[in-house]
Amino acid sequence: MEQQGSIEGAVLSLTDVAFGYPGEGEVLHGVDLELAAGERVAIVGESGSGKSTLLHLAAGLEAADRGKVHLTGKALAGLDEAARTRLRRSRVGIVFQSFHLIPTLTVLENVMLPLELATDLDAAQRRERAARQLAAVGLGDKGGREPEQLSGGEQQRVAIARALVHRPALILADEPTGNLDSRTGEAVFGLLLEQVRATGCALLLVTHCDDLAGRLDRVLRMQDGHLQDLAAEASAT
Amino acid sequence: MNSLLVKAWLRDWRRRPLQRLLTLVGVVIAVAVVLAVDLANQSAQRAFDRSMDEVAGTATHQILGPARGFDEAHYRDLRLAGWRDTAPIVEGPARLPDGRTIYVLGVDPLAEGPFRGAASDIGDAPVQRLVTEPGTILPPSGWWAGSGMAHEDGLTLETTAGRFEVTLLDRAAERDEPAVEADDEGGSLWVTDIATAQTLLGRPGRLDRIDVRLDDADIDGFAELLPDGLELVPVAARDQASRELAQAFRINLTAMSLLALLIAAFLIYNTQTFAVLRRREVLASLRLVGAGRRALFGVVMLEALLVGVIGTLLGVLVGMGLAQVLVGQVAQTVTDHFFVVAVTEVTPRPLALLAVIALGVGLSLLAALAPAWEAARAASPGSLGRGRLERRARRGLRGLAVAAVVLLAAGGVMLLLGTGGLVGSFVALFLLITGFVLLLPLVLAGVLRGLARLGRGRTLPRIGVRSLERSLSRSAPATSALTLALAAAISVSVMVGSFRDSVEQWLGQALTSDVYVVPVAPAAARSGARLPADWGETLARIAEAESVSTGSSQDTPSAVGMIDLYVVEPHPVWLDYLPLLRAEATGEALDRRLRETDAVLVTEPFAAHHDVGVGDRLEIRVDDGRRMFEVAGVYRDYGSPQGTVLMLGERFYAGTAGAEEVGSFGLRLPDDVDAGAVIERLEAWLAERETAAMVTRPGDIEQESMAIFDRTFAITHLLRVITLLVAFIAILGALMALQMERAREFATLRSLGLLPGGVRGLVVFQGAVLGGFAALAAIPLGLGMGWLLIEVINREAFGWGMDLRWPGREIAETVVLGVGAALLAALIPAWRMARMRLVPALREVP
Ligand SMILES: Nc1ncnc2c1ncn2[C@@H]1O[C@H](COP(=O)(O)OP(=O)(O)O)[C@@H](O)[C@H]1O
Numbered sequence A: 001m002e003q004q005g006s007i008e009g010a011v012l013s014l015t016d017v018a019f020g021y022p023g024e025g026e027v028l029h030g031v032d033l034e035l036a037a038g039e040r041v042a043i044v045g046e047s048g049s050g051k052s053t054l055l056h057l058a059a060g061l062e063a064a065d066r067g068k069v070h071l072t073g074k075a076l077a078g079l080d081e082a083a084r085t086r087l088r089r090s091r092v093g094i095v096f097q098s099f100h101l102i103p104t105l106t107v108l109e110n111v112m113l114p115l116e117l118a119t120d121l122d123a124a125q126r127r128e129r130a131a132r133q134l135a136a137v138g139l140g141d142k143g144g145r146e147p148e149q150l151s152g153g154e155q156q157r158v159a160i161a162r163a164l165v166h167r168p169a170l171i172l173a174d175e176p177t178g179n180l181d182s183r184t185g186e187a188v189f190g191l192l193l194e195q196v197r198a199t200g201c202a203l204l205l206v207t208h209c210d211d212l213a214g215r216l217d218r219v220l221r222m223q224d225g226h227l228q229d230l231a232a233e234a235s236a237t
Numbered sequence B: 001m002n003s004l005l006v007k008a009w010l011r012d013w014r015r016r017p018l019q020r021l022l023t024l025v026g027v028v029i030a031v032a033v034v035l036a037v038d039l040a041n042q043s044a045q046r047a048f049d050r051s052m053d054e055v056a057g058t059a060t061h062q063i064l065g066p067a068r069g070f071d072e073a074h075y076r077d078l079r080l081a082g083w084r085d086t087a088p089i090v091e092g093p094a095r096l097p098d099g100r101t102i103y104v105l106g107v108d109p110l111a112e113g114p115f116r117g118a119a120s121d122i123g124d125a126p127v128q129r130l131v132t133e134p135g136t137i138l139p140p141s142g143w144w145a146g147s148g149m150a151h152e153d154g155l156t157l158e159t160t161a162g163r164f165e166v167t168l169l170d171r172a173a174e175r176d177e178p179a180v181e182a183d184d185e186g187g188s189l190w191v192t193d194i195a196t197a198q199t200l201l202g203r204p205g206r207l208d209r210i211d212v213r214l215d216d217a218d219i220d221g222f223a224e225l226l227p228d229g230l231e232l233v234p235v236a237a238r239d240q241a242s243r244e245l246a247q248a249f250r251i252n253l254t255a256m257s258l259l260a261l262l263i264a265a266f267l268i269y270n271t272q273t274f275a276v277l278r279r280r281e282v283l284a285s286l287r288l289v290g291a292g293r294r295a296l297f298g299v300v301m302l303e304a305l306l307v308g309v310i311g312t313l314l315g316v317l318v319g320m321g322l323a324q325v326l327v328g329q330v331a332q333t334v335t336d337h338f339f340v341v342a343v344t345e346v347t348p349r350p351l352a353l354l355a356v357i358a359l360g361v362g363l364s365l366l367a368a369l370a371p372a373w374e375a376a377r378a379a380s381p382g383s384l385g386r387g388r389l390e391r392r393a394r395r396g397l398r399g400l401a402v403a404a405v406v407l408l409a410a411g412g413v414m415l416l417l418g419t420g421g422l423v424g425s426f427v428a429l430f431l432l433i434t435g436f437v438l439l440l441p442l443v444l445a446g447v448l449r450g451l452a453r454l455g456r457g458r459t460l461p462r463i464g465v466r467s468l469e470r471s472l473s474r475s476a477p478a479t480s481a482l483t484l485a486l487a488a489a490i491s492v493s494v495m496v497g498s499f500r501d502s503v504e505q506w507l508g509q510a511l512t513s514d515v516y517v518v519p520v521a522p523a524a525a526r527s528g529a530r531l532p533a534d535w536g537e538t539l540a541r542i543a544e545a546e547s548v549s550t551g552s553s554q555d556t557p558s559a560v561g562m563i564d565l566y567v568v569e570p571h572p573v574w575l576d577y578l579p580l581l582r583a584e585a586t587g588e589a590l591d592r593r594l595r596e597t598d599a600v601l602v603t604e605p606f607a608a609h610h611d612v613g614v615g616d617r618l619e620i621r622v623d624d625g626r627r628m629f630e631v632a633g634v635y636r637d638y639g640s641p642q643g644t645v646l647m648l649g650e651r652f653y654a655g656t657a658g659a660e661e662v663g664s665f666g667l668r669l670p671d672d673v674d675a676g677a678v679i680e681r682l683e684a685w686l687a688e689r690e691t692a693a694m695v696t697r698p699g700d701i702e703q704e705s706m707a708i709f710d711r712t713f714a715i716t717h718l719l720r721v722i723t724l725l726v727a728f729i730a731i732l733g734a735l736m737a738l739q740m741e742r743a744r745e746f747a748t749l750r751s752l753g754l755l756p757g758g759v760r761g762l763v764v765f766q767g768a769v770l771g772g773f774a775a776l777a778a779i780p781l782g783l784g785m786g787w788l789l790i791e792v793i794n795r796e797a798f799g800w801g802m803d804l805r806w807p808g809r810e811i812a813e814t815v816v817l818g819v820g821a822a823l824l825a826a827l828i829p830a831w832r833m834a835r836m837r838l839v840p841a842l843r844e845v846p
């Protein structure tokens, strides 16, 4: 996968982004965020403060009402649904809180899916690469299983493999440990971090666990529809 | 009941109006189709019965004579001898200026009292005028409304005897009453005085029959009174053949309506279970906050009841409208074949209403029952998962398969034993169909699993196929409905196609002349119309014909009741063209046998209906009384469903002066003659005659016959379209349900990078898989049904044999139609899914 950076080298940049759901009040009032290649950033904040919404905007699943979103240098605003989808599938991998594996596919096929959608590798190559990625998350022997036959922690590891397999520039993870008990969550988080490091991609992670957040390069807090840099705050006081 | 609970459940109508409406539409359409078909069926029967009653009235017997009628003096003699319960009749077809055919019934209004509905209703006033003013006629009361005519207007009627100006009388006007809104069109009998009818129909001094009412004790004494040449025939015998025919026609319609019922049941089941399953999270949450099981169950059933009742009511309304269209079709068929009847009113029978209410309301409740029970019983949302329901459904497959095998075996055995006659054959047919359909889900599951295995490595098609398999309780009923609809289409094309081919081929063989001269009358009434027999020589001279044939068909009493006797004077070597099935001799030997001894040929339906074969003997009334005839052969003929006896003129008129009138002339021309010029010469000569006649060529007759044929079966085509429509909705419902249930998966795929177009493709692909499966499954089912309809049911009902035609083109069309219907049905959910907003669908479940 070509690691195409932006002119400024940012993988993701949001400038004065505002967004509200139809019929509801505004959720984000002007968010600024810049993520350099390979940078790992955590977002914390109260439930309902708009963290997930921010990730959705970053992934191009929703379009901002105001402001600019650039994904690896490309402005999302000018793109139609199909073009946004194409950009997303080549540059972004997403890990959801509740895994969102496709129940009608085997574990290995789930991991192959992004390769099929985003690359022109042939079937054998796809299989081979997916198997390797699966082995990397410690599930090399579970490829033929159905997702429902795995534990929650295992399912999330599959989801991590699926998010990384096509070598995206950016991983978006929305409370990836939220549905797991603390011990499993810890393990999965460690794995995610390790894999992100290994592939060198950037990570934007939402979590409500300060402990986990502290292990990333930077921690931002979502409050009143704005993002605040916690490190900057700390050094200011 | 807790009102918040009801609110929580029913609010979904506001949130997803389209889905909930589909549930309602399912019930409406199912009820409408079943009711409409039943109504059409019912009205046809009623129209038929009434036309029988009006013509035959309450007479117990009829006095019949030679085909050309008998002297009216016999009637006077009977009255003078003290037989008061007698009524003379002269009857025949006539044509209105607008081309419609009516049936003129000439009665003695003073003698009619006890006999006929239409005629006895004449009331007091017009009787005087009918009797005293020649040329007055009483149209049926329902006719006036659309006619633009008024009381005492003049009208020209065309009959075989020529054109006549008649004066219309309106009973209402004569009685000085306000015109009553006719509750129905009152049949199509135009009543007039016997003297007027004799003039109109060209039978001065003659009667066609005398209706008589006799006690059993009087019959013998009365029969002795009759002069030679007249015969007393019980009315029932005359009706029998026609009634049987109507029965057969009804049976074809009933087959279609049962099929519609089956498909409708699928539709309702499908949409109702979907309506409940779709909202199982609502149920689960309500359960979590402490709603009681019974209350939840009640709420779900309440909705099902509401949908059932409202849907049924709307369905009844729609069905009545639909019935109007069907009834028009059916009435036309009845007119072509049996009698001239007017379109009758459409009123549902109580029994039919009960049936559709049971279908609409009962099935709605039943379909909601299982999922409602499941939901109410469940303790936690997790245990309500679709997966669990589907696993249960898959376990149920085995039970279904066992039931299917039992049904198939029972149907097969019934068919092999051939017991139960027509009804038995129908029961067997439906056992077989139901068995086959019950087997489908298992087969579908197997096929989908096979496809999934084949698609290993091709992720997207595999998702499509596997999600169909996982939602088998969705996809299987819809596929079954489509399969049934397509199979019905195939079987009808096999049957109608085979029939049509056979008829066409038969017509080609039967019409052995180059030019025909026939009376001017509609096809339905042609057998009653006559031409002077002495025209033959002149026609032959004018046409420079090689040979002349004549043919007349007439109703004649026989040992087996009234029969259709076809008296012919054929061309030379005519037997070479007759499609003989069985005969005691062939060619010249048979010709001699028929000319020189009392022998006849009978048609295949005749042989079947009366259980006669070659060598059997049959007493038939000919020109000078009853004689015994031997059946020398059976031939294929589709001319009359009751069957026909063919007799040569020599035998019919043996010992009498010979024919005075014939039904038609056939002229065979030399090869080098210009037929067009011959026709012009014949037409010029005919124009100067008093008797209205016309020249036709075999092509015209063929065309007219095939047109009648096509009209007869038009209703089956219409039903086919409706059935297909229902199946289309079933598929649409199933795919919608499927996509809604899998919305999260689709959203996930989209988030992983599947384009909107890819989503559309995936949904359409699923439609294609279901449609393709249904089409493939429909081919064996449809061919089997077609074969049964032809070889068992039509033979049983009509006695018609036909050459089976395997309709390659129709099968191909059906496959295309099935896949097309499924693809079309897939377009709506495909479009919706592709435009789906991703974020709500992806929202994390708590
Ligand atoms: N699909 C939606 N429609 C309307 N409002 C929504 C929708 N999704 C989220 N919201 C609202 O937007 C706000 C932010 O939600 P979200 O981004 O999910 O918060 P967080 O992830 O920080 O808990 C919340 O108030 C929520 O109610």
Ligand SMILES: [Mg+2]
Pocket (backbone or CB within 6 Å): A051, A052, A053, A174
């Ligand atoms: Mg969130």
